Amino acid sequence: MKFAIQINEGPYQHQASDSAYYFTKAVLEKGHEVMRVFFYHDGVNNGTRLTTPPQDDRNIVNRWSELGEQHNLDLVVCVAAAQRRGIVDEGEMQRNGKDAHNIAPGFRISGLGQLIEAGIQSERLVVFGD
Amino acid sequence: MSILHTVNKSSFEKSSLDSCLRYAKDGSTLLLYEDGVYAALKGAASEEKIKSAMQNHKVCALGPDLKARGFSQDRVIDGVSLIDYAGFVDLAAEAEKVQAWV
Numbered sequence: 061m062k063f064a065i066q067i068n069e070g071p072y073q074h075q076a077s078d079s080a081y082y083f084t085k086a087v088l089e090k091g092h093e094v095m096r097v098f099f100y101h102d103g104v105n106n107g108t109r110l111t112t113p114p115q116d117d118r119n120i121v122n123r124w125s126e127l128g129e130q131h132n133l134d135l136v137v138c139v140a141a142a143q144r145r146g147i148v149d150e151g152e153m154q155r156n157g158k159d160a161h162n163i164a165p166g167f168r169i170s171g172l173g174q175l176i177e178a179g180i181q182s183e184r185l186v187v188f189g190d
Numbered sequence: 191m192s193i194l195h196t197v198n199k200s201s202f203e204k205s206s207l208d209s210c211l212r213y214a215k216d217g218s219t220l221l222l223y224e225d226g227v228y229a230a231l232k233g234a235a236s237e238e239k240i241k242s243a244m245q246n247h248k249v250c251a252l253g254p255d256l257k258a259r260g261f262s263q264d265r266v267i268d269g270v271s272l273i274d275y276a277g278f279v280d281l282a283a284e285a286e287k288v289q290a291w292v
Contacts, residue, residue: 187288
């Protein structure tokens with residue numbers, strides 16, 4: 061079955077990012093497909109590679125990048141939500157005249173259309189967040 | 191085929207459980223997870239609410255989230271099914287759609 065995941069909450073905020081991660085892993089372990097993980101609102105903060113939690117804490121951002129690499133996941137960050145919160149890839153850096161970019165490996169920045177498409181093309185859209 | 195309703199906030203903090211139960215159709219499934227699991231506890235002020243919901247809905251709670259909050263199975267209202275993340279996936283797949291009451 062084709063799943064899509066939406067995350068509306070930042071990492072280390074409450075529990076949504078962890079719940080979504082364990083749910084996504086369980087979906088994949090059961091042999092289902094995850095066609096997209098869409099990060100919206102504060103959820104875009106899951107996609108900055110500058111995140112540096114203490115060494116004995118889980119690294120939520122790296123965990124998504126690694127899962128994405130293992131399973132070739134489409135990790136999409138909402139562009140408008142990302143711009144507000146300073147999540148930038150190389151293209152956005154140039155377009156907005158910024159001096160740096162910080163998007164984590166495996167993530168890409170795109171528009172809300174990707175969420176709509178995920179809702180249409182997947183069989184189940186599961187939302188995590190506040 | 192019905193809807194899986196998920197509630198992830200404590201009913202002592204937010205009204206999402208009440209909203210969910212007001213709109214959920216008979217025969218649909220309720221999953222309590224994250225802080226939502228507090229509603230699954232025996233002796234909580236929400237106990238009657240859950241017991242009444244169980245007459246029309248299947249009620250589940252995420253075991254790992256109960257454990258993370260220090261609650262063992264014997265603290266959970268009889269009739270509430272404890273599931274793990276794989277069970278969460280199965281509920282989502284069995285339902286027609288998933289409605290998150292965030």
